[in-house]
Amino acid sequence: MKKALLFIASGIILASCSKTEIEQAAVTSPVDELDMKIVYYLTGDGEDVETPTEGGTVLMGGSTDVDAAFEWMIDRSGGGDFVVIRVTGEDGYNQYIYDMGGLNSVETIVINTVSSANSMGVYNRIINAEALFIAGGDQWNYVNIWKGTLVEDAINYLINTKHAPVGGTSAGEAIMGDGYFDAMNGTVTSEGALNNPYKDRVSIQYDNFIENPWLKNTICDQHYIGREGRHLTFMARLSTDYGITVKGIGVDEETAACIDEDGHVQVFGINNAYFCRQTNLAPEGCVSGHELTWKRGEQAVTVYKVPGTLTGDNTFELSDWATGSGGTWGYFWAFKGEFHSTF
Numbered sequence: 001m002k003k004a005l006l007f008i009a010s011g012i013i014l015a016s017c018s019k020t021e022i023e024q025a026a027v028t029s030p031v032d033e034l035d036m037k038i039v040y041y042l043t044g045d046g047e048d049v050e051t052p053t054e055g056g057t058v059l060m061g062g063s064t065d066v067d068a069a070f071e072w073m074i075d076r077s078g079g080g081d082f083v084v085i086r087v088t089g090e091d092g093y094n095q096y097i098y099d100m101g102g103l104n105s106v107e108t109i110v111i112n113t114v115s116s117a118n119s120m121g122v123y124n125r126i127i128n129a130e131a132l133f134i135a136g137g138d139q140w141n142y143v144n145i146w147k148g149t150l151v152e153d154a155i156n157y158l159i160n161t162k163h164a165p166v167g168g169t170s171a172g173e174a175i176m177g178d179g180y181f182d183a184m185n186g187t188v189t190s191e192g193a194l195n196n197p198y199k200d201r202v203s204i205q206y207d208n209f210i211e212n213p214w215l216k217n218t219i220c221d222q223h224y225i226g227r228e229g230r231h232l233t234f235m236a237r238l239s240t241d242y243g244i245t246v247k248g249i250g251v252d253e254e255t256a257a258c259i260d261e262d263g264h265v266q267v268f269g270i271n272n273a274y275f276c277r278q279t280n281l282a283p284e285g286c287v288s289g290h291e292l293t294w295k296r297g298e299q300a301v302t303v304y305k306v307p308g309t310l311t312g313d314n315t316f317e318l319s320d321w322a323t324g325s326g327g328t329w330g331y332f333w334a335f336k337g338e339f340h341s342t343f
Contacts, residue, residue, distance in 0.1 A: 035096035051080035053162060079130075082106045087141040243282075305343055
């Protein structure tokens with residue numbers, strides 16, 4: 001990735017796991033004429049390597065990271081260069097990931113302005129990576145700063161053209177689906193969402209950011225225990241507003257769903273992942289100012305609940321959304337703002 005079309009100001013020296021400010025001097029577009037500094041952290045070899053990659057997606061539910069999911073990504077990276085992107089924070093992932101072994105380098109890039117998100121230097125560093133991970137934080141920052149920029153283009157290039165593994169945790173997971181809760185007006189509880197699916201805090205976007213074919217018409221949620229009701233509400237909004245047969249993936253903390261290029265999912269960790277699909281009909285009542293009712297014979301959304309394990313033995317197939325192993329089938333529904341589950 002260090003072959004990127006990025007001119008570095010003289011006097012700045014790259015150092016392993018050191019904080020470096022790069023002054024963007026390349027003039028490739030009006031944005032790049034800006035005098036801006038991009039903060040990044042490097043651990044490992046600064047020379048680019050090119051390794052064969054296998055596509056894949058990691059949806060991590062937040063809290064303590066799941067080692068096995070990172071090892072899964074490293075394996076699919078072919079031992080190349082691993083990039084972490086974030087809006088806030090520093091290099092907390094670098095040594096943790098690098099010490100797992102088998103990588104040429106780990107680099108964190110802090111991309112906290114639209115200008116830096118449109119930097120050709122940042123773009124090239126991302127597209128030349130063999131694996132990409134989106135850290136946790138506030139997903140509104142990611143949407144507000146990265147959507148519609150070269151960072152968005154680079155993420156989609158890795159997923160759909162280069163076929164490199166891409167993952168995210170917490171807020172990084174939240175933006176991975178075709179539909180997503182953008183948190184523009186702050187977070188929302190299950191109770192708040194169910195009581196009024198159109199309250200200002202239930203801010204949903206669709207089909208305009210990350211393009212992952214296995215997450216088409218799918219909305220993800222994380223830190224999942226206690227959020228099942230809001231996730232059901234997010235799904236109800238997408239079904240009502242866009243007329244789609246909606247799907248959802250919810251992942252508990254300390255758990256990760258790892259999706260390979262064939263849509264085969266392994267669940268790693270100590271809690272559960274939930275694979276939710278609209279059973280048949282859209283909600284009976286999803287209207288602004290009113291409580292959500294999506295009952296449909298108490299089978300509104302069909303759910304496969306998959307326990308995580310250290311070795312990812314329990315699985316689900318996104319190729320048909322009907323086949324799994326090691327899990328339990330059930331249903332989610334809501335009646336007059338009350339969430340119900342068969343689990």
